[in-house]
Amino acid sequence: MIVRLEKEQQSAARHQLLKDVVWAICNDTLRRLQREGQTTLAPVEVFLSAHHFCDTVLGLSDIEEGIDYEMDDLEDEATCENDALVVMMLATAQLQARSKQQVGIDFKKIILRIYERWNDHELFFPLLEQFSNKEEALWLQGKRFDLLNYELQEIELSGGGSEDIRQLFEDFVGYSDKMLPETIKELLLFLERYNLDHNHAYDKELLALFEKLGIKSTTIIQPKEYVAVKHVENEIQNVEAGATGVIKEMKKD
Numbered sequence: 238m239i240v241r242l243e244k245e246q247q248s249a250a251r252h253q254l255l256k257d258v259v260w261a262i263c264n265d266t267l268r269r270l271q272r273e274g275q276t277t278l279a280p281v282e283v284f285l286s287a288h289h290f291c292d293t294v295l296g297l298s299d300i301e302e303g304i305d306y307e308m309d310d311l312e313d314e315a316t317c318e319n320d321a322l323v324v325m326m327l328a329t330a331q332l333q334a335r336s337k338q339q340v341g342i343d344f345k346k347i348i349l350r351i352y353e354r355w356n357d358h359e360l361f362f363p364l365l366e367q368f369s370n371k372e373e374a375l376w377l378q379g380k381r382f383d384l385l386n387y388e389l390q391e392i393e394l395s396g397g398g399s400e401d402i403r404q405l406f407e408d409f410v411g412y413s414d415k416m417l418p419e420t421i422k423e424l425l426l427f428l429e430r431y432n433l434d435h436n437h438a439y440d441k442e443l444l445a446l447f448e449k450l451g452i453k454s455t456t457i458i459q460p461k462e463y464v465a466v467k468h469v470e471n472e473i474q475n476v477e478a479g480a481t482g483v484i485k486e487m488k489k490d
Contacts, residue, residue, distance in 0.1 A: 238314055239286050240289060241282055242282055247281045248388075248391065248395070251280075253408070254284060255409075260284055263368055264280055266367045266368065267327070277317060277320055278320050290311060290328045294328075295339075295342065300342070308351070322355050322364070325354070326360075329351050329352070329368065330368040330369075332344050332348055385409070385424055389402065389405065399438060399439075406442040406446055425447070
């Protein structure tokens with residue numbers, strides 16, 4: 238039930254999770270816990286382990302009877318008690334998200350059983366607060382921006398090449414339909430700036446990205462001045478049809 242991944246596998250898995258609201262909400266906390274030595278698991282390992290735990294519990298024929306056994310098994314498999322705690326607490330956040338999409342299951346009762354198991358642990362209340370639902374639109378938009386920037390930095394720091402960055406550009410399309418139009422706009426602007434800072438290395442991918450999103454860029458970004466005029470031909474992935482925008486930014490030497 239505990240998922241462990243090689244570093245390359247972690248990177249690929251994180252890219253796929255950029256569209257997930259719970260991942261966006263909890264990523265900073267998971268990274269801090271690993272950095273402080275509170276867990277031996279990488280953030281993406283915690284997330285996928287929690288996802289597997291949720292699937293297992295929700296698949297039980299008698300959840301009330303079987304959940305304690307599943308929690309016992311997870312604790313036995315974990316390297317340390319904190320690993321089991323973090324996985325299960327993140328699972329409660331995932332269960333809250335799933336409760337909005339599934340009916341006929343008493344999610345509250347499942348979550349409370351997990352809380353009962355860990356309410357004496359010193360990390361319980363801090364994690365309870367940090368994994369709580371904070372899906373305000375503007376806050377979440379900022380979180381997605383941070384995650385995209387983090388992934389680009391990780392690729393550079395780990396010695397990843399242009400193919401890894403091109404793949405990240407493509408992954409953006411895959412989760413963009415989960416975002417508000419304003420979020421899409423801000424992230425596209427960020428990617429354009431990144432492309433500009435890297436001497437137009439990703440012009441082809443960026444233009445392909447615009448095309449996939451139903452946006453036509455009428456100019457190529459210049460080194461000193463960025464001018465983009467975009468016209469939306471059709472309503473695609475929550476972008477309003479016929480919208481036109483002009484953004485101009487001077488880059489200082």
